[in-house]
Amino acid sequence: MPFDVVQLREQFAALHQVSDGQPICFLDGPGGTQVPDRVIHRMSDVWVKGNSNLGGAFASSKAITKIVLEARSYCQALLNAPLASNIVFGANMTTLTFSLSRAISRDWHSGDEVIVTELDHYANVSPWKQAAKDRGAIIKQARIDTKEGSLDVPHLLSLINDKTRLVAVSCASNTTGSITHIKPIIETAHRFGAQVYLDAVHFAPHHLIDVQEWDCDFLVCSAYKFFGPQVGIAYVASPWLEIVEPYKVEPAPNVGPARFETGTQSFAQIAGVTGAIDYLASLGGDQGGLRTRLKQAYQDIGDYEQGLSSRFLAELKSLPNVSLIGRSEANHQVRTPTFALRFKGHTPQELAQALGAKNICVWSGHFYAIGLINALGIDQKEGVLRVGCMHYNTESEIERFFAWLRPWLS
Ligand SMILES: Cc1ncc(COP(=O)(O)O)c(C=O)c1O
Structure with a gap:
């Protein structure tokens, strides 16, 4: 039985913060995830x-x-x-x-x-x-x-x-x-x-x-x-x-x-x-030992995250002046829902700053992956805009990101 994302989000106090009347949208998971109450x-x-x-x-x-x-x-x-x-x-x-x-x-x-x-x-x-x-x-x-x-x-x-x-x-x-x-x-x-x-x-x-x-x-x-x-x-x-x-x-x-x-x-x-x-393990139900429950949990995480990747990539396709660095298929076996983006006319820093001001948390830069950034011929000072989803993220958060981004790129 797949997990219920609304229910699991209840366990994360950080996900319920509101700032300037807006919930905080954490799309910064690859830099560090939020923690559930039991931690x-x-x-x-x-x-x-x-x-x-x-x-x-x-x-x-x-x-x-x-x-x-x-x-x-x-x-x-x-x-x-x-x-x-x-x-x-x-x-x-x-x-x-x-x-x-x-x-x-x-x-x-x-x-x-x-x-x-x-x-x-x-x-x-x-x-x-x-x-x-x-x-x-x-x-x-x-x-x-x-x-x-x-x-x-x-x-x-x-x-x-x-x-x-x-x-x-x-x-x-x-x-x-x-x-x-x-x-x-x-x-x-x-x-x-x-x-x-x-x-x-x-x-x-x-x-x-x-x-x-x-x-x-x-x-x-x-x-x-x-x-x-x-x-x-x-x-x-x-x-x-x-x-x-x-x-x-x-x-x-x-x-x-x-x-x-x-x-x-x-x-x-x-x-x-x-x-x-x-x-x-709790996401994998209550049947069986720890490893068995972890297996079920990760199966469900994979299915759910693949849905987030599909949504993200579909939204991205409809936008001009942005390029994805990385695999353009949502398949969870070949990619995680982490996306590296570059833009015509805007630096990743400029967009990350503006997104941050709207409580949409994303990172820009090279993330210490400088071999990759150099090989791609990208200026290390600029790097990429990284948008990273975790299983606690939702399609409506992805929509919010794109709703904000769209006017910047047209
Ligand atoms: C893929 C990868 N490896 C290693 C590290 C370094 O991990 P730590 O911060 O635990 O030293 C990071 C941190 O961002 C990472 O993303």
């Missing part, structure tokens, strides 16, 4: 019931330990990780990627090769470039398909050889919404003995991840992009959990995910991650 409650509970650290012999500390273990097992279900201990928390995806890249690259040597892409957010490029530079390894960058605003997968595959140590690639572009078919990349990389590090930050709110199906080595995502708070989540496949040697403080744990979790974690945020996954 806020789980977070505030941590402080209400006693802020504490791990490992104490008293109730509030024991409660925090339980919260972290529970969050790991919720993330295990979300990613289909074999074990809860494959889940590592950190400040955000970027910080996790910098620290994992330092650790993973310890045994790279001069002449080793590392592959990044032009499609990726640079949080999955710069850490690898810097690690490669430190080790004398060579960086190769897979091209985008400029017509589609997507990854040129055959080009990436052609770069993989027996010198390749790691392929860093995103599952979906945070700018054009293009989804990358990851499986052949992983299979080819593994055939050559290379590891694969996946950025699933933009993918996670739209598609259910299955790290076992993909057989990736590492995967990172960020809870604030899937209805939770600002926490980074890494999946580290079992062999690497013990083999990769993190930079850590000597007395800190030497086994399990805690090896990678430097310092004290944000426990309230981690509690919020559980809330976000619990919310997602």
